[in-house]
Amino acid sequence: MEWHSTFARSLIVDDPGPRPPGGVRADARRSRARLLAAARTAFAADGVEASFNEIARRAGVGPATLYRHFPRREDLIAAVVGESLDEVTALAGDLLTCTDPVAALRQWITALVDHIRRVRGLADEIARALAVPDSTLGRHCTATLAAARALVTRLQRSDRLRPGLTSDDLVTMATAIAWATDHGAPGDPDARADHLIDMLLHGAVR
């Protein structure tokens, strides 16, 4: 059946053009690359809610082409920030060799917060993706959560984690701190994030 329709089309349809080994047509590859570059610029300038039509225009393609490559906004976001988020995920593994498990957690949360803060509005997308694991960005977040779990398990084993807390709680609060330090409050946002991470780890009262 599959064969039949393919054969029939091969007799009728024109040559679809050169195909690289990956199986993706050359013009599609080009469009995708241009879209990603335009999205990177737009997200850096206007945050994650940058205009889709504008991104397509700046990439020199029609809006429908953008939708063909990235059906939901989340897909485009994942394509732009997914790799660097994966780097943060990988960092968690490296930090497992760190002698002090609390220092390891602190360093990792700082890296996560810094990453989320690099694109305005990304905290909202991450929070959404954490709740919907079966999505493009959600899959990256699931990996991040798994990495966090390893760090947290190590804390539990050395009895340094407050009972009842989960790795989800920590990632959620890291995202919340990234959100809070991304709203143009006066002062250095980096220092402010650091300060809030301190409060998160050691508490407000005693």
Added chain:
Amino acid sequence: MEWHSTFARSLIVDDPGPRPPGGVRADARRSRARLLAAARTAFAADGVEASFNEIARRAGVGPATLYRHFPRREDLIAAVVGESLDEVTALAGDLLTCTDPVAALRQWITALVDHIRRVRGLADEIARALAVPDSTLGRHCTATLAAARALVTRLQRSDRLRPGLTSDDLVTMATAIAWATDHGAPGDPDARADHLIDMLLHGAVR
């Protein structure tokens, strides 16, 4: 001068209609009331980003009338949620008589988080307003911050607050927790907020 133009207009312009003691024309009062009712419904249904045109339509007035009464979206939000935010502010004063200063802080932060969570997207507006005190919503927030300061000073006096923390830090994190528990994560959001407040107060590690 003032007198002159007023006199001149009184000769030319038609009777502007009945004026209540407040100095506001009756139709304006009516429009304002209908707009607020429509906004309350719309915010409850769609959150704080509900369509302005739709609110005007449901209030039975033109869009420009909405803008005349509430020039910026923030003004409408402040008119809708300002009073109940003031109630939270007032609660801080009542809680100063509470014997345990930590319990007082906990109860107040819980009330603040619950309030912000009652309207979707309000956390973003509050965060923005905290950074811009000279705005409609900002003035309410300034009062809230002042109230928080009293609770925090009491904590400091009994040496129960971690050194280096400010009332701003606590309000910021309360807003962040409200934001984090407003993103449709699985589970009961009330319980989740409570859990995160615990972590905020007592810390993640030890």
Added chain:
DNA sequence: ACCTGAACACCGTTCAAGT
């Protein structure tokens, strides 16, 4: 003084039509 509703420039998204 206040309201009206048409209008503007934009937005996200989809479509039939092309190659």
Added chain:
DNA sequence: ACCTGAACACCGTTCAAGT
């Protein structure tokens, strides 16, 4: 298979014109 660009329904916001 992929791209095009016109089109749709919406949005926030402003305007000249009315009463």
